[in-house]
Each structure stands twice: as structure tokens, then as C-alpha cells.
Amino acid sequence: MTDASAQEKDYYDRVTQADVTPLWKLPPMPAEPRPSIVPYLWRWDTVVPLIDEAGRMDQTLNTGGERRALILANPGIQRPLFGTTPSISAAIQMIKPGETANAHRHSAVAIRFILRGSGATTVVEGERVIMEEGDLVLTPQMTWHDHTNPKAQNIYWLDALDVPLTMYLNAYFHEPYYENVQPVIVPENYTANRLGKGLLRNVYNPPEERALSLIYKWKDTYDALLGVTEEDISPFDGAYFEYTNPLDGGHTLPGMSCFIQRLRPGEQTSAHRHTTSTVYHAYRGQGTTIINGERMDWRTGDTFALPSWAWHEHANGSDSEEAVLFSVSDLPVLENLDLYREEDRL
Numbered sequence: 319m320t321d322a323s324a325q326e327k328d329y330y331d332r333v334t335q336a337d338v339t340p341l342w343k344l345p346p347m348p349a350e351p352r353p354s355i356v357p358y359l360w361r362w363d364t365v366v367p368l369i370d371e372a373g374r375m376d377q378t379l380n381t382g383g384e385r386r387a388l389i390l391a392n393p394g395i396q397r398p399l400f401g402t403t404p405s406i407s408a409a410i411q412m413i414k415p416g417e418t419a420n421a422h423r424h425s426a427v428a429i430r431f432i433l434r435g436s437g438a439t440t441v442v443e444g445e446r447v448i449m450e451e452g453d454l455v456l457t458p459q460m461t462w463h464d465h466t467n468p469k470a471q472n473i474y475w476l477d478a479l480d481v482p483l484t485m486y487l488n489a490y491f492h493e494p495y496y497e498n499v500q501p502v503i504v505p506e507n508y509t510a511n512r513l514g515k516g517l518l519r520n521v522y523n524p525p526e527e528r529a530l531s532l533i534y535k536w537k538d539t540y541d542a543l544l545g546v547t548e549e550d551i552s553p554f555d556g557a558y559f560e561y562t563n564p565l566d567g568g569h570t571l572p573g574m575s576c577f578i579q580r581l582r583p584g585e586q587t588s589a590h591r592h593t594t595s596t597v598y599h600a601y602r603g604q605g606t607t608i609i610n611g612e613r614m615d616w617r618t619g620d621t622f623a624l625p626s627w628a629w630h631e632h633a634n635g636s637d638s639e640e641a642v643l644f645s646v647s648d649l650p651v652l653e654n655l656d657l658y659r660e661e662d663r664l
């Protein structure tokens with residue numbers, strides 16, 4: 319070994335011991351985002367039979383209503399870490415008749431989009447909401463929530479939480495309630511009524527500043543989609559709505575925002591890309607999303623992940639039926655950090 323290489327080795331040994339990393343040894347910084355996740359599609363026909371099987375094997379697998387969920391684990395993320403995108407973990411969850419998912423709360427925000435089955439209830443901070451297909455239910459940060467299925471059929475929903483982001487920031491808290499379920503302490507529609515269904519505000523007893531709509535009913539969502547006129551149709555997303563905070567018109571939740579879009583029969587959108595990572599769920603119809611040249615052929619019940627900065631375009635695969643995509647992304651986080659960028663080829 320020459321004097322110079324011995325000196326170099328000695329230097330890097332001492333650098334390692336000092337727990338520092340020489341920037342000059344790292345690869346050059348990428349010119350644009352290099353997503354850690356890959357475009358990926360999870361089929362309803364694959365996931366739901368597995369969740370049903372878990373439901374039949376509760377004794378063996380130690381599952382129950384609270385934790386019977388299969389997380390859609392993006393193959394780009396090294397296990398045991400999990401996430402459908404870098405910031406969001408989505409799962410298909412199933413609750414059987416007569417079951418309860420015990421009350422708890424956590425610092426990650428959560429949403430549920432109801433896929434199949436109606437009539438189960440969620441209690442959020444003492445208020446009960448009834449969940450029907452197509453409804454979006456929110457459980458904001460540190461709100462107590464529990465779910466009960468009093469019906470005779472299983473209920474399935476898409477569950478999404480910003481757990482990966484919250485964990486990454488070392489800000490995750492989780493607390494069980496001291497009983498299985500919390501008492502219902504306010505009348506039905508308590509929050510919706512104080513929020514005047516998002517259009518009015520109770521003056522005498524206004525909703526708290528952080529009050530959020532707990533539930534967005536499918537009928538209202540679908541009416542909005544159908545009410546869109548030609549000039550309001552996005553070239554990239556068709557008829558496209560965000561579920562907003564009724565108090566300030568802002569995003570659905572601080573860590574995630576939810577969207578719904580309708581593609582008319584035969585509709586084909588133009589390609590664009592943006593720095594949000596998105597989980598899509600095909601709620602109705604069938605079609606194709608091309609992500610960086612890769613085809614995702616989806617039909618009702620399938621879920622797929624769109625990485626940041628990936629070109630994507632959607633097409634309704636039917637000439638006679640509509641297609642509806644529900645999605646959830648990390649847009650509020652990107653915007654707050656001034657990291658949101660968008661580009662198109664129009």
C-alpha cells in the first residue's frame with residue numbers, strides 16, 4: 319500500500335468512526351424525483367378472497383374486526399416497512415356481521431371509503447355515522463373511533479392512513495380506549511347540522527375550528543359528478559372533485575386529501591404528472607391507466623398506486639358505461655412544503 323492510499327484508508331476509517339458521511343462519496347443528487355415505489359395494481363379478485371379466508375380462520379390467525387385488513391404493500395418498499403405509497407398505507411378491511419372493531423385513536427389520520435355492504439356504523443368522538451356504499455368516512459387525528467357491523471353481510475372498505483409519513487416523522491401515537499366501544503353522546507348528524515351541510519354555519523354554537531365533516535354521502539358525491547358541465551371537465555381527470563373541509567374549503571385532512579373522478583363512456587384523458595403519490599380505487603366500471611408507459615387495466619374493486627412524477631393518463635374502457643375512480647394522495651403535505659409541481663403535455 320502506498321503512503322497516499324494508506325493515508326486515505328486511515329482517513330475514511332476515522333470518518334466512519336466519527337459517524338459522519340462524506341458528501342463527495344455519495345452518488346450525484348438526482349435531477350428530479352426518483353420514486354421509491356413502483357406503479358402497481360392489486361386486484362379485488364386476489365385480495366378479497368384472502369381477506370374472506372382470514373375471516374374464516376380467525377382462531378388460527380388471531381384476526382378480528384379491528385385488525386382484519388390486508389395492507390396493499392407496494393413492492394418498491396422494503397418489508398417489513400410497509401406502505402402503498404411513501405406516505406400512505408391503504409388496505410382492504412372486512413368486518414363480519416356482529417363484529418366490532420374496538421375503539422382507539424392515533425395521530426395518523428384515517429379515511430374509509432365504503433366498497434361493499436351497507437349499514438355498519440362508525441362512532442367518532444361520540445357521534446355515530448351509518449356507512450353505506452360509496453360513502454367516505456373520516457377519522458381525524460386523535461379522534462376516538464370504533465366500528466360495528468350489525469348487518470347480516472360482511473362490509474368491505476378501503477382504508478387509508480398516513481401512517482408511513484407519521485412514522486417517518488417519528489410522530490406516531492396510538493392509544494386504546496378503556497372499553498371496547500365508546501358511548502354515543504351526541505344526536506345523529508350532530509356535526510353535519512352544525513356545519514350546515516357545509517354551506518351554512520350554526521351562529522350560536524359554531525363548529526370548532528378543526529371540525530371536519532365526518533361523512534361524505536355517496537349520493538351527494540355522485541350528484542356533484544353528474545352535475546359537471548362540459549367546460550368544467552378536466553383534460554387530465556374528467557369530472558374531478560376533491561372532498562373538501564367544509565369550514566375553509568381546504569383539503570380533506572392535513573396529511574391526505576381525497577378525490578373522486580368520473581370518466582364518461584369512452585373518455586380518454588391527456589397525460590400529466592405531479593409530485594403527489596396517489597392511491598386509486600376503481601369504484602365503478604373498467605378502464606386503463608397508463609403510468610410511464612406501463613398499462614394498468616383495472617375494473618371495479620381494483621386498487622393501484624401511482625408514484626410521484628410519473629406520467630399518467632386514464633381511459634374508460636367501455637363505450638356504454640361510466641367509470642369512477644376514488645383516490646387519496648399526499649397533496650396537502652406537498653403543498654405545505656411548497657413541493658407540489660405539475661407538468662403536462664397539452
Ligand SMILES: [Fe+2]
Pocket residue numbers: 422423424428463
Ligand atoms: Fe384506527
Ligand SMILES: [Fe+2]
Pocket residue numbers: 554590591592630
Ligand atoms: Fe394526475
